[in-house]
Amino acid sequence: MKKKEEFEVVTTLEGHENEVKSVAWAPSGNLLATCSRDKSVWVWEVDEEEEYECVSVLNSHTQDVKHVVWHPHQELLASASYDDSVKLYREEEDDWVCCATLEGHTSTVWSLAFDQSGEKLATCSDDKTLRIWRQTKAEEEQAVGGSKKDASWKCVCTLTGYHTRTVYDVSWSHLTGSLASGCGDDAIRIFEEDPGSDPLQSTFSLTAHMPRAHSQDVNCVAWHPKEPGLLASCSDDGDMAFWQYQRPE
Template sequence: MKECLSLLHRLSAHPDSRCWFISWNCSGTLLASCGGDKVIRIWGREGDAWVCKSVLEDAHQRTVRKVAWSPCGNYLASASFDATTCIWKKKNNDFESLTVLEGHENEVKCVTWAPSGNLLATCSRDKSVWIWEVDEDDEYECVTVLNSHTQDVKHVVWHPTQELLASASYDNNICIYREEDDDWECQATLHGHTSTVWSLSFDASGHRLASGSDDRTVKIWKEFPGDLSWKCVCTLSGFHTRTVYDVAWCKLTGALATACGDDGVRVFKEDESSDRDQPIFSLAAQVKKAHDQDVNCVAWNPQEAGLLATCSDDGDIAIWRFQEEE
């Protein structure tokens, strides 16, 4: 049976600017988007349509690069090129700016919440990764600054169940961090990509990590706990003609989606009969002209299997259904 990606909706999310990133809340009912217009928009479903529910503005002075929902869904964090991260609190159907996290020397490229909701990680063009602790009074304190990369850090992502953090950088490397004796340290550095690593995504178990790179490949890394290492067990090459800007592993189905600078969106599936230590992934579906310009982000809905959102330099959000063709 062949799968396909069918377009359900196209939203003019950030007209006249890039739409950099999109993030679903934990219930899959709201989608946050951010862009070069310094604005965050919150989208929700009304009947068969997706509409803008809220516009969050006046918090950032420059491009908003990433947004991330807290696990409880009551907070939204936004990372900006103005070197700050803003924390928004949901109140009824609106949002208010709760606090602004400062400290990075320049552009904050990514922000992500730990599964507990008690930790937040940010990364920056200043080559550092910061971990922030959140207390019950909504106070945020930086508990560590990690300087394991030699270049701009593009992306940070938490393990789905553990307080283990991964980061990707312009230095072509991936770093894995864990807390040891009340101190965070880099446990492993993953070498393999030959150019900038733009994005990372853990699978549902957290035992595997996908990475997308400027070298036009996606690599699958597997954890080998016995020797505290991660090893590349598969490389997807020959599918993308330009930079792979984002990868997203669907926690419900195991499908792997990619966003590419060639304007395309692709979905890969693992051969169920392949060896976990030598997995084989095949291209299950693709839309070569998914957007008019670079595709920056792919995001699977956490509750509705096969529902995929993408966004692009063209300012649009597209919502797709990945399913078997009838």
């Protein structure tokens, strides 16, 4: 019988003073972000010898930080918090700084996800809504040019009235553009951006609703990175489920 491979601890990173809630690799693999109930976001740098060094401790949030996610093409980091806000960070002059604060949710922001282009950011909240944020073209050009004023993101769509309890997670398919949510009402919902939607005032439609996807809260949803339409979900009921979604033509 072939012996099962075992995990080996390479290193342990310490420093947070409370529960660490989320961890995320930058696309380059050279940076790692962590966040915690201690209200902080830490950025770690990884060298060629796999040594980890904390290069910044960001204390921009006033409450627990629930989730961190990197921009798909840039070293731009986003975090979601119990303080009802989203923060964006980038490196400036060898230090990491908060370059934007996204406000609009009226309760805890649980999770967030960039679309494939990185031009849009979806956030989900205890206020039962999804929000879609977009950086305007002029601001994107400033960002490419290294401007210090590249911070403004605007909410271009609020999806309200669809969820009946806390929205715990959101996942944006980088293959199809489909947007999935996992909710405390045990349901999974999928949204699609309407064709011809105004980039500055986007509209999305609900295209799929699984009302009893699980028997308890849906904590996380994740699209497969290479197989279009394959969605995984997990729940307080102890189960994982896999769904095949067919986009409307």
